[in-house]
Amino acid sequence: MDHVHEDPHCQCPRTAEFDSSGLAAAGRRAFLRNAGLLGAGATALASGATVFGPAASAAAASSASSAGTTWRPDPDNPVFTLVVMPDTQYLFDEDRIHPAPLAASFRHVLSGDGDDNTVFLAHLGDITQNGQAREFTAVSSVFEMLDRKGAAYSVLAGNHDVGSGSTDQRGSTPYLSTFTKARAAKSATFGGASPDGYNTFHVFRAGGRQWLLLALDWRLSPAGFAWANKVIKDHPKLPVIVTTHEIAYADDAGKAYLSDYGQQLWDGLIKDNDQVFLTLNGHYWPPGSTTLSNAAGHDVHVHITNYQDRYYGGAAMIRTYRFDLRRNTIDVSTFAPWIRELADARHHGPGRQDPVNELAGQEIELTSAVDRFSVPIDFDQRFSGFAPVPARAARPANKMLVRGTVAYWRFDYGGAEGGALGDQQVIWDLSGKGNDLVKELAPGTSGSPLAWSTEHHPDQPGHGSLRFTGQGDPTRGAWLQTVPNAPLNAATFEHGYTFEAFFKLPADWDSSQNAWSALLSRWGMSSEAGKTGSNIDPQEPIATLSLSGGRELQWCVYPLNQSGSSTNWGHELPLDKWWHVAVVNDGRLTRMYVDGCELARNPSTPAVGLTTLNHAWLLGGYEYAGTINQVHNGWIGDVRIVDRPLRIDEFMNA
Structure with a gap:
């Protein structure tokens, strides 16, 4: 998150703007100090249990090489999971580099845990705090975990990654040098990128059908809007998920509202494209959601998720969207794989102190109404306007006369x-x-x-x-x-x-x-x-x-x-x-x-x-x-x- 909007419903703290280099003014540090977050990574989660900081980068990279197996989700299983990761910026902040939580989340995604059948991971931007090359170098080494396993994922630039005063026509940045078109193209789900490179689209198969996911820059230019609309037009039968850094913010009750820029996205991209049924963004906190009606009179589910304000900068917490096409439901859960790993009994030796401290223990899994909930969607009915399920034709009687x-x-x-x-x-x-x-x-x-x-x-x-x-x-x-x-x-x-x-x-x-x-x-x-x-x-x-x-x-x-x-x-x-x-x-x-x-x-x-x-x-x-x-x-x-x-x-x- 960076700027503070002026909407009266917003509960975000008022902080100073970032300059074009992405460096924070003193107001941000004052806020963090008051929140008790400064220096969290410089100490152990439990005294003497674990040490984090720049020295941990090598260990994280080492563990990354052995994480998980080859990416092989079941594309026809009616139950599948989309993983969403919001703002990780406080884990990659100048010399305050803490890759372990991000690596743990990726290990969870790659492990094929339980019956998740994870088919895609979408990062919602603000990957780094200041958009510096050294921050992206550290980030890149962790994302190589996904690259090596052929995982399907998308990234997009938040305002902290590229500066808040520019659109997708800003030209070269450390973000773009790190997450290149060539890197994205290594994924089998990559469909293409806008000429500027800041917007990508991805087509993945899950539940026996194809889905289109747009990963959009934090500020689309007119060219960016034209590109995104054309991508949807070129895939007229696919349901669409829009991911970007900013669309909506929420009040303390979890009711979400379109931001000023979110209204531009709604008017210029979402409202008239009936294929868009779900939008996901970070940037603001607290998390929340709303359901809006598009021009066709159909529901669009608008969700905001961001946990950077919580202990350890959110600890690379993830949100899972578990689609169950049999039940016509999306089940949403929010948890921190890194803290789960620390809490795992296998990490406890005889007489050793529990490696999870009191604050971390509260973040293992979030179960409030805005963090764990279900979204009922009759998928066939919702998608019938652009991808109707064809009625099964009658079969001749002689074809039914089995032996x-x-x-x-x-x-x-x-x-x-x-x-x-x-x-x-x-x-x-x-x-x-x-x-x-x-x-x-x-x-x-x-x-x-x-x-x-x-x-x-x-x-x-x-x-x-x-x-x-x-x-x-x-x-x-x-x-x-x-x-x-x-x-x-x-x-x-x-x-x-x-x-x-x-x-x-x-x-x-x-x-x-x-x-x-x-x-x-x-x-x-x-x-x-x-x-x-x-x-x-x-x-x-x-x-x-x-x-x-x-x-x-x-x-x-x-x-x-x-x-x-x-x-x-x-x-x-x-x-x-x-x-x-x-x-x-x-x-x-x-x-x-x-x-x-x-x-x-x-x-x-x-x-x-x-x-x-x-x-x-x-x-x-x-x-x-x-x-x-x-x-x-x-x-x-x-x-x-x-x-x-x-x-x-x-x-x-x-």
Whole structure:
């Protein structure tokens, strides 16, 4: 940080300006002295434990050479991490050079710690305090850690690096001599630099897609604005993260506001480029954030992070942005890898003093609301204006007839949305095995209780479904069932099976009315099949894939090798959402999957085959005590039955 803006919301200390050489006036040192920070690096963190200062540079460089392994993040993992490092200037200040914290942060990034899957590191400027060549020499030797491992990173100039009174047209500086275009180009993510060299862009792959990161000088010239806008225009499908030294400042409550220059960036670059969804800057403290609406009416998350005002100049503290595309969330954490290293038990010998002093211990990890938080973003929706996710095309029925298919029903060839399924309509078994379905009506039913629909699961082969409208009254409603003498009616599946179905429950699904309705069921009671035992209901059907009152899937069947039932259970499913369920038996054990994910409540007791009484199978109907007891309320899409166990990658939603 350098200058103090005049915004009434700013809580930054008022300090003297830096001259063009980057040397501080006395006001800065007075402030630091009052804050208790002067000389922090000249003493040990605990008396006699560790010595820092210029003499530590060689040790840091030595440890740098062995840090980490080759940079190999997983580009397709839906969870990945962007590391952000703000102002490190107090660690590189004339003869007060303390590279150890920066080296430790780089070791953390290179180590692939845990499941971070770190894909990129972005420094936010003010790398040095005075922009001197000797300061950048010390910085450069630590950044070589990243260069040697092929790490993807960006740097940019803050006002302390280049002086506050110039733009990206300032010409040569020690910063530019250190972080050259040639050096940046060694990274596989480097996309290019502005002619002046002070602005760069980077394209990295993460979460199965490409992302564009702009690393912009602390003050863009008109040429710099034109360059940045052209970079975005040249990459029209990529989400964009803007990093620069100054955009916003925050009040003590963590509410961020655009600075005067930040407003220029907003108006000249961010507002009209819908691809920009996140901006990151340092310069001011305290940290904070805000969410602004761009010209397209979409959110832009504006974050400021800077810890130079804290103990040991922030100790090269890093902030991690952990993108989780499965949860549509970015989880943000802030911590100091260097202090973590010192606190690690491996550094403690018998009888040795804890190397972390009281002030350092408070900086290991920051957990306030402005330092540790989550940002919910529906990525597909947010990026749909410039990179819409293409809908999956329908797949021909013959492509779904895997080996062993004994029945395949789909509903994408019927009437218009909401049109009634005719009483004489036959739903053909597209496997060609003759397991066709016909409509059945409960006595007293009127109207159109079974209708065609264009709704479907996004991964469903057929783009259509049937809407069942059961409401808990067994005397009303319609379902489908296999025709008499269909081969499926006699099938016992003793060598294994896979039953699959797509379905959706409506938002008004009511457990008091709709509990224990079935997606797929089989006529015939367990008592008729001669099944006995204390754990059975003699009046329940011999096979059913049902939904409990808690919207839990239940596969309850009577295998050939058991006198009782075998039951797989699911978990409570949210309403108004399409799901895929698959029940797979390998000839011995049965497992149930939802959206390709194996569920927990799968029995370990062997279950061989399915008992049959040569009666029909029902789609959307549930028989109890020999009569229809419940009709499904919701949509049912493609249904496929195979007489062998399928792998997950063979399911219809794969």
